[in-house]
Amino acid sequence: SQTIHQWPATLVQPVGSPLSLECTVEGTSNPNLYWYRQAAGRGLQLLFYSIGIDQISSEVPQNLSASRPQDRQFILSSKKLLLSDSGFYLCAWRQGRTYEQYFGPGTRLTVT
Amino acid sequence: QKEVEQNSGPLSVPEGAIASLNCTYSDRVSQSFFWYRQYSGKSPELIMSIYSNGDKEDGRFTAQLNKASQYVSLLIRDSQPSDSATYLCAVNPLSGGYQKVTFGTGTKLQVIP
Numbered sequence: 001s002q003t004i005h006q007w008p009a010t011l012v013q014p015v016g017s018p019l020s021l022e023c024t025v026e027g028t029s030n031p032n033l034y035w036y037r038q039a040a041g042r043g044l045q046l047l048f049y050s051i052g053i054d055q056i057s058s059e060v061p062q063n064l065s066a067s068r069p070q071d072r073q074f075i076l077s078s079k080k081l082l083l084s085d086s087g088f089y090l091c092a093w094r095q096g097r098t099y100e101q102y103f104g105p106g107t108r109l110t111v112t
Numbered sequence: 113q114k115e116v117e118q119n120s121g122p123l124s125v126p127e128g129a130i131a132s133l134n135c136t137y138s139d140r141v142s143q144s145f146f147w148y149r150q151y152s153g154k155s156p157e158l159i160m161s162i163y164s165n166g167d168k169e170d171g172r173f174t175a176q177l178n179k180a181s182q183y184v185s186l187l188i189r190d191s192q193p194s195d196s197a198t199y200l201c202a203v204n205p206l207s208g209g210y211q212k213v214t215f216g217t218g219t220k221l222q223v224i225p
Contacts, residue, residue, distance in 0.1 A: 044156070044200070051211065088119035090155055094211075099144040099204050101213060103155040109119060 002027040004104040007089050012110045019064075019078040021093030021107050028073065031093040033074040035066055035103060038088040051073060086111045115139060116203050118216035126224050131188040134218050135201030143212045144204035145177055145184045146213065160186060176183070191223045 003026045013019060019109050035047040046059045048066035056066050063082060068074045074091060091104040117136045125131045133147075144163055148156035162168045162175040162184065174187040186201075188195055198218040205214060 024223055044215040046212060049211055088155075098148065099213070100161055101202075102158060103148075106155040108153075 001009040002093070002095075002102070004022060004102065005087070005103040006089075006107050008107060009105065009111055010054055010108045010110075012112060013081050014112055016080050019076070019081055021076040021089055021091075021109075023074040023076075023104055025093045026094055028072070028093070030071060031095055033068065034094070035076050036043055036090040036092065037072065039060070039092060040087070044090070047076070062068075081111045083111050085109065114216075115199055115205065115214045116137060116216035117197075117218045118201050121216045121220040122222045123219055124222045124224055125191050126178050127191060127193060130193050131191045131195065131221055131223070133188075133199050133201075133221065135184045135186075135203075135216055136182055137184070137201075137203045137205075137214075139203065139205040139220065140179075140182060142179075142182075142203045143207050144213070145175070146182075146202040147175060147186045147206075148200040148215075149197045150200055154202055170196040175200060175206075188221075191221075196221055196223045 032051050034049045036044045038044050050056045052070045053068050058091050063078050065077050089107045092101040094101045127207050147160040147174040149159050152155040162177045165177050167177045173190045176185045178180050180203055198220045200218045201216040202213045
């Protein structure tokens with residue numbers, strides 16, 4: 001069965017510091033991978049999605065970037081965090097031509 | 113107009129009652145529809161997907177789709193306190209291919225013991 005991991009689970013970072021969040025999927029190959037952000041009381045905002053290694057689409061222009069160095073690894077980064085970057089960051093995966101997306105446990109980021 | 117709209121709630125129902133959650137969408141040619149359950153502080157969990165007009169039942173959950181009215185709903189029978197959560201409606205618009213879905217902001221359900 002497939003499993004998706006995210007770490008860290010929680011993170012408190014000062015404004016202007018860098019960020020690196022990691023997501024890995026087990027039990028599948030060539031998944032589509034997604035990064036979402038959910039701000040407090042808000043809906044899910046798609047940030048990036050990837051259909052393969054080094055193939056990444058950005059949905060929202062901002063100070064975040066994503067990379068996919070391996071088939072089942074997806075990384076979200078920032079060089080300098082803003083207060084508005086606080087939120088619940090969710091990684092999701094989808095297989096092949098199915099439409100269902102499955103979410104990891106998430107990382108709760110607080111920028112102070 | 114939002115692509116996917118849901119009443120934010122909270123929707124309060126007594127234990128054992130039927131909870132009815134509704135969602136409308138703007139893209140008339142949307143093909144796929146999903147319901148996720150999200151407990152407070154947790155990530156969303158897929159509970160139902162529906163692709164064709166009509167009803168789809170899975171245990172106590174029934175998803176209903178009416179493409180002509182651009183309306184999808186989720187019924188929860190015999191509601192339990194453990195069903196208390198936020199329910200997110202998600203739609204796969206044709207313009208997104210099969211890569212993307214658009215989420216509503218969710219309806220908070222409270223089941224009162």
